[in-house]
Amino acid sequence: MRDDPEDLRRSAAEYAALRRVATLVARGAARAEIFEALVTEVGRLIPGSDAVLVRLHSDETATFVGRWNASAGYRSIHIRHPLGSGTLARSIRDSGRPSRITTYANASGPLADMVRGWGWTSSVGAPVLVDAQLWGLTAVGSTNGEPIPTGTEEQLAAFTDLLAGAIANARSREEIERLAAGLVAEQAALRRVAELVAHDAPPGEVLEAVVTEAASLVGVAFTTLLRFESDGATEVVAVHDPPDGVAVGMRAPAKGDGATQRVWRTGRPARADRLPDMSGAWARVASGQGFLSSAAAPIMAEDRLWGTLVAAGRGALPAHIEEKLARFAELAGTAIASSQARAEVQALADEQAALLRVAEQVARGEPSDAVFAAVAAEAQQLLDGQPVTLVRYEEDESLVVISRSGGPAPPGTRIAYEPGSLPDRVRRSADLVRVDDYSTEPNAARAVQYGLVAAVAAPIAVESRIWGSLTATSADGPVARGTEQRLQRFANLVATAVSNATSRAQLIASRARVLSTADETRRRLQRDVHDGAQQRLVHTVITLKLARYSLEQGDMPTAIDHVEEALKHAHRATDELREIVSGILPAALTRRGLRGGVESLLADQPLPVEVAVEVPRMAVEVETTAYFIIAEALTNVVKHARAGRAWVRADLRGGALSIEVGDDGAGGARPGDGSGLTGLFDRAEACGGQLRLSSPPGRGTTIKATLPVGEPLGPAHDLPAQLSG
Numbered sequence: 001m002r003d004d005p006e007d008l009r010r011s012a013a014e015y016a017a018l019r020r021v022a023t024l025v026a027r028g029a030a031r032a033e034i035f036e037a038l039v040t041e042v043g044r045l046i047p048g049s050d051a052v053l054v055r056l057h058s059d060e061t062a063t064f065v066g067r068w069n070a071s072a073g074y075r076s077i078h079i080r081h082p083l084g085s086g087t088l089a090r091s092i093r094d095s096g097r098p099s100r101i102t103t104y105a106n107a108s109g110p111l112a113d114m115v116r117g118w119g120w121t122s123s124v125g126a127p128v129l130v131d132a133q134l135w136g137l138t139a140v141g142s143t144n145g146e147p148i149p150t151g152t153e154e155q156l157a158a159f160t161d162l163l164a165g166a167i168a169n170a171r172s173r174e175e176i177e178r179l180a181a182g183l184v185a186e187q188a189a190l191r192r193v194a195e196l197v198a199h200d201a202p203p204g205e206v207l208e209a210v211v212t213e214a215a216s217l218v219g220v221a222f223t224t225l226l227r228f229e230s231d232g233a234t235e236v237v238a239v240h241d242p243p244d245g246v247a248v249g250m251r252a253p254a255k256g257d258g259a260t261q262r263v264w265r266t267g268r269p270a271r272a273d274r275l276p277d278m279s280g281a282w283a284r285v286a287s288g289q290g291f292l293s294s295a296a297a298p299i300m301a302e303d304r305l306w307g308t309l310v311a312a313g314r315g316a317l318p319a320h321i322e323e324k325l326a327r328f329a330e331l332a333g334t335a336i337a338s339s340q341a342r343a344e345v346q347a348l349a350d351e352q353a354a355l356l357r358v359a360e361q362v363a364r365g366e367p368s369d370a371v372f373a374a375v376a377a378e379a380q381q382l383l384d385g386q387p388v389t390l391v392r393y394e395e396d397e398s399l400v401v402i403s404r405s406g407g408p409a410p411p412g413t414r415i416a417y418e419p420g421s422l423p424d425r426v427r428r429s430a431d432l433v434r435v436d437d438y439s440t441e442p443n444a445a446r447a448v449q450y451g452l453v454a455a456v457a458a459p460i461a462v463e464s465r466i467w468g469s470l471t472a473t474s475a476d477g478p479v480a481r482g483t484e485q486r487l488q489r490f491a492n493l494v495a496t497a498v499s500n501a502t503s504r505a506q507l508i509a510s511r512a513r514v515l516s517t518a519d520e521t522r523r524r525l526q527r528d529v530h531d532g533a534q535q536r537l538v539h540t541v542i543t544l545k546l547a548r549y550s551l552e553q554g555d556m557p558t559a560i561d562h563v564e565e566a567l568k569h570a571h572r573a574t575d576e577l578r579e580i581v582s583g584i585l586p587a588a589l590t591r592r593g594l595r596g597g598v599e600s601l602l603a604d605q606p607l608p609v610e611v612a613v614e615v616p617r618m619a620v621e622v623e624t625t626a627y628f629i630i631a632e633a634l635t636n637v638v639k640h641a642r643a644g645r646a647w648v649r650a651d652l653r654g655g656a657l658s659i660e661v662g663d664d665g666a667g668g669a670r671p672g673d674g675s676g677l678t679g680l681f682d683r684a685e686a687c688g689g690q691l692r693l694s695s696p697p698g699r700g701t702t703i704k705a706t707l708p709v710g711e712p713l714g715p716a717h718d719l720p721a722q723l724s725g
């Protein structure tokens with residue numbers, strides 16, 4: 001992973017936009033205000049495009065609710081058209097998933113005509129799902145002819161999640177108002193409860209009102225609201241006029257065949273005119289005081305059975321009591337769902353704010369230690385105080401604690417981990433891992449030492465390898481569900497920080513190597529010229545002076561001998577200079593391009609080399625870089641590979657020069673071993689290319705390089721003019 005500051009600024013901008021919309025949703029802003037804010041933020045986040053919000057209808061039509069662009073800002077438009085064919089709305093309607101339209105050339109219908117009139121050439125959209133139903137979509141359309149960036153689907157999905165929460169909340173309030181207005185006999189009681197819910201009263205107050213109003217309406221003294229646990233056991237959450245011994249917090253196992261357990265099994269209202277099983281604690285107490293019948297209605301929160309509203313009587317209960325209870329239970333479910341939705345939206349806003357703070361530190365290039373400390377502290381605060389630890393993996397199957405916030409081990413602690421343990425599974429799977437009971441883990445003894453009961457961990461991946469992990473631990477039961485995803489978002493920021501620091505270090509090292517290589521090259525050239533050609537030229541000058549002296553003395557034969565000797569020195573100096581120049585840039589490469597340069601390399605190779613280099617002439621920088629990569633790679637084969645054969649391949653693919661040099665030798669090559677491979681990476685990266693090395697022990701070595709090229713110069717083009725210029 002190599003994120004530059006521009007990527008980080010874009011991430012920070014996205015987090016800020018999400019936070020602004022989430023804040024509006026959290027405070028219950030009007031739907032129109034949320035629509036405008038969301039479309040505006042999406043449009044500003046993705047340059048060069050329009051942003052729209054679209055409502056999809058069951059009759060295969062779509063209404064454009066609002067549109068934003070840089071020139072006109074946001075406008076509420078309310079234009080309705082059939083979906084047509086080949087449109088983004090049609091694609092999302094049919095698939096229910098994010099979609100991308102790369103061209104509107106084949107789209108048809110009034111909707112397609114409209115967006116073409118806006119200047120759209122392509123578009124990306126994400127569905128808005130409310131209560132698992134397709135409500136509409138948020139989309140952006142390119143108006144500058146440029147493709148919409150990769151990853152836009154995920155950006156839009158984050159905004160549509162917020163919008164779906166806002167619509168769901170609005171629907172909940174509308175449903176409450178509809179129920180309060182539509183019921184006659186229960187109007188007063190339901191209105192009082194509904195008003196509490198609509199005014200965002202604390203859930204406890206709403207639930208108390210539910211049991212009180214229900215008891216009054218259905219004509220029983222004893223009503224209770226129970227929350228189901230995962231196994232069907234119950235907990236008393238609210239109670240009205242309870243018998244002695246029944247109180248909030250009382251728990252009962254999932255036993256018997258009373259109305260409560262029938263609701264648990266069926267998810268529908270139920271009644272029992274006699275309590276058939278006295279195993280529940282509250283049921284035994286109630287029956288002991290004459291309560292022998294019960295009715296119950298399910299409480300659904302976000303399509304999940306959350307609990308039940310129960311009324312108990314000493315005799316036969318009124319007819320249709322289940323339906324009346326169901327209406328109060330529905331209000332209770334709405335209050336619970338609304339409370340959960342507000343909590344989730346607020347949690348999302350808090351999370352985005354925390355991630356933004358850390359992302360800004362990463363973007364500013366603050367020291368890694370400061371970023372690591374901030375990650376642990378922010379993650380712990382976001383997880384309601386759950387201890388968080390950041391660790392780095394070592395080569396020897398151990399880990400080192402880098403940072404912590406409430407975690408059990410201090411920074412600098414080195415811990416060897418066992419095969420199959422949580423850190424080992426994270427490292428091997430590169431995925432989120434959860435442990436709900438450390439007593440069954442390979443490192444159970446160490447967990448006891450640190451007082452751990454459970455944990456979840458998220459991997460930190462840097463450049464396709466697992467660098468470390470971010471772990472939340474618990475001393476009193478399993479870590480809350482959903483913690484893994486939150487941890488992963490912080491882990492991704494750690495990976496970015498590590499990648500940036502690594503990139504900076506690599507850049508500094510690369511620059512140092514380039515300078516060192518340049519200095520060494522100058523020294524070598526100076527030495528070669530001084531020890532060879534320069535000495536020959538000095539001898540030439542001296543011999544010519546002797547020839548001139550002999551001529552002055554009238555000694556013609558001696559003068560001729562001196563001139564002949566001077567010519568020999570001059571020729572040898574010329575040959576030596578030619579050899580030096582050939583080492584800098586071979587004449588074959590200059591005259592005949594990359595294939596000619598490669599053929600000149602093979603003249604003195606001691607092993608057979610298969611060559612497949614069929615490329616046109618390219619820019620001198622590309623040919624020179626490719627030549628030296630191939631030359632160094634072949635030198636490594638001869639010096640280190642112990643190979644029987646080698647091959648060189650080069651061709652043009654998609655505007656890039658692809659190079660492969662391989663051998664059938666010993667393998668096991670690694671950059672930094674003094675084989676010149678580090679210099680190859682530097683050369684490739686210096687011209688914007690990439691180089692990959694594959695060298696499994698005993699299976700040979702293959703070096704693949706990709707170098708960007710401009711327009712090929714053609715097979716007949718010659719480069720001497722470029723070189724001389």
